[in-house]
Amino acid sequence: MDADAHPVNLVVEDDLRRNRLTVFFRLLLAIPHYIWFFLWSVAAVVVAIVNWFATLVAGRPPGWAHRFLCAYVRYSVHLSAYIFLVANPYPGFAGEAGYPIDVTLPREPQPQARWKTLLRLILAIPAFAIGGALGGGFSISVGYLFNRGGSRRSSGFNSGGFSGGGLLAGVCAFLGWFASLATGRMPKGLRDAGAFGVGYSAQVRSYALLLTDRYPNADPAAMLVSVPRPPRHPVHLVGDAHDLRRSRLTVFFRLPLFIPHYVWLYLWSVAAELVVILSWFATLATGRPPRLFHRFLSAFIRYQLHVFAFLTVAANPFPGFTGKPGSYPLDLVLPAEPQRQARWKTLFRILLVIPAWLVSFAVSVALAVASICTWFVALLRGSAPWGLRNLMAYALRYVAQTNAYLYLLTDVYPHASPLEGEEQPRPQELEYSPVA
Numbered sequence: 130m131d132a133d134a135h136p137v138n139l140v141v142e143d144d145l146r147r148n149r150l151t152v153f154f155r156l157l158l159a160i161p162h163y164i165w166f167f168l169w170s171v172a173a174v175v176v177a178i179v180n181w182f183a184t185l186v187a188g189r190p191p192g193w194a195h196r197f198l199c200a201y202v203r204y205s206v207h208l209s210a211y212i213f214l215v216a217n218p219y220p221g222f223a224g225e226a227g228y229p230i231d232v233t234l235p236r237e238p239q240p241q242a243r244w245k246t247l248l249r250l251i252l253a254i255p256a257f258a259i260g261g262a263l264g265g266g267f268s269i270s271v272g273y274l275f276n277r278g279g280s281r282r283s284s285g286f287n288s289g290g291f292s293g294g295g296l297l298a299g300v301c302a303f304l305g306w307f308a309s310l311a312t313g314r315m316p317k318g319l320r321d322a323g324a325f326g327v328g329y330s331a332q333v334r335s336y337a338l339l340l341t342d343r344y345p346n347a348d349p350a351a352m353l354v355s356v357p358r359p360p361r362h363p364v365h366l367v368g369d370a371h372d373l374r375r376s377r378l379t380v381f382f383r384l385p386l387f388i389p390h391y392v393w394l395y396l397w398s399v400a401a402e403l404v405v406i407l408s409w410f411a412t413l414a415t416g417r418p419p420r421l422f423h424r425f426l427s428a429f430i431r432y433q434l435h436v437f438a439f440l441t442v443a444a445n446p447f448p449g450f451t452g453k454p455g456s457y458p459l460d461l462v463l464p465a466e467p468q469r470q471a472r473w474k475t476l477f478r479i480l481l482v483i484p485a486w487l488v489s490f491a492v493s494v495a496l497a498v499a500s501i502c503t504w505f506v507a508l509l510r511g512s513a514p515w516g517l518r519n520l521m522a523y524a525l526r527y528v529a530q531t532n533a534y535l536y537l538l539t540d541v542y543p544h545a546s547p548l549e550g551e552e553q554p555r556p557q558e559l560e561y562s563p564v565a
Contacts, residue, residue: 135346136235137335139206139328141356143216143229145320147309152214155306162208165222173201177338184246190339195238198338200224206232206331209264213295213302214315215323230324232331234340241342253337255502256345259520260333262495264298264326297491298326301545304484318545321356322488325547328352347499348516349523349547361550363468363541364533366526368444368459373518375445375507383440383504386447390436393450401429405536412475418537423467426536428452434461434529441500442507443521459522461529463538470540478535485531485543496524523547 151158180194204224210216216230245252301319308316329352332345346352379386408422432452438444444459454460474481499517507513530543544550 135332135351136233136239136341136343137332138233139324139331139352139355140231140233141229141324141353142231143210143315143320143324145314145317147214147217147313147315149310149313151217151219152306152309155212155214158219159208159212162211162220162222166205166208169201169204173198173338180339181246181249184241184339185243188243189240190238192238195235195340198340199234202234202331202334202338202340203232205334206230206327209295209298209327209330210324213264213298213323213327214305214309215298215302215320215327217315230327232328234335239341241339245342246339249337249339252344253333256333256336258498259347259495259502259517260295260326260330260345262296262491262498264295264323264328264330295326295330296494297488298323300487300491301326304487316545317359318543319488321353321359321546321548324356325349325352346516347514347520349519350549351516353546353548356546356548358548358551359544359546362530362544363462363464363539364526364530365462365550366459366522366529367462368457372445372458373512373515375442375511375513377508377511379445379447380442380504380507383442387436387440390439390448390450394433394436397429397432401426401536408537409475409478412470412537413472416472417469418467420467423464423538427463427538430529430532430536430538431461431463433532434459434525437528438521438525441496441521441525442503442513443500443518443525459525461526463533468539470537474540475537478537481542482531482535485534488543488545489528489531492524492527496521496528499524520547 176194176197180190180198183194184190201224203226204220204222207216207220207224207228207230210228210230211218211220216228218229220228301323305315305319305323308314308319329345329347335341336343336345404422404425408418408426411422412418429452431454432448432450435444435448435452435457438457438459439446439448444457446458449456454462499520503513503517503521506517526549527543527545533539534541534543
């Protein structure tokens, strides 16, 4: 295992097949687990408090507490995966290894820095927020600590993970429920996105419960290292993946600097809406968008990406106003020429894009949270965290794919997987390195 790898690793051995009957009754079948998870969570809170004091004194959690909380975290992963349709089999109640969506945890208690232990819940607040946007489960145990056993006064942030947490995993489960009933399979993109949320929440729980003092890693590629990449989408990111430097001055004034781009983006979007309507009629008639409209809308979508990469601190330089290819460190590859479009897809495009809009909303929430966290880190360190930058790149990519699909630049549906597609660079892309 890589020495830099996070000690809490997600293991994905799911084959995407789903039993339609158990999918239809999934929430009802999970009722015994709700009860058991509630009881186990109460005990876990008591053990976590004892574990916190013991670690402050000894600098290392007691072995018995570590084993108990490891089983609890593993069980919560299994249950989250079952609820969110990331896995198919009915999970056991003991938190034993072997479920298709599993997690590896440190076998023995690890030494913990006492100051990190003392401030653990405060330090974990950014991870709690990101976990709430990505995947549910962690907020049940944390909610007890803040709300005295999950009282009715719980806020949306601290409410039970299966009732309010995990926007991305919840949206993917909702869409995957219909797809699984129709086809008997969970779409890979939705499964990967849900697994990413479940895995990140497991790292958050492990950090909060002192199973490790390694901070959760929001990098999708690191979380889903055991998952095969999907085919490369015709709309994908390129750029300098390793330049994390950020100017503290421009980071601090990022919102005022965005104002001229906001005005230009608004004006350009008005024109783009008119052009896409004309392109829709032309594509229905000829089966292919006019080349002039294709170039105009491609520049607009590329410009959108540049501007929002700058606004969210996913990239550093002030962007240009033209959406020119290769003009920004985080760039977007789009089909160079208009592609032939299936007329039925064109006719119903506004309806077909609705599921992608739902996923776009979820990843946009994660993008906003990651952007705020990155803003503070970049001010302190002058650089962006690798994991958060890659999480933001995933969100920006998916939103760009959704817009490209809506604007008839491609009829390939957006792929929800956090993993970038298999790298098969074309000649015009060789000057860039793919963003991880």
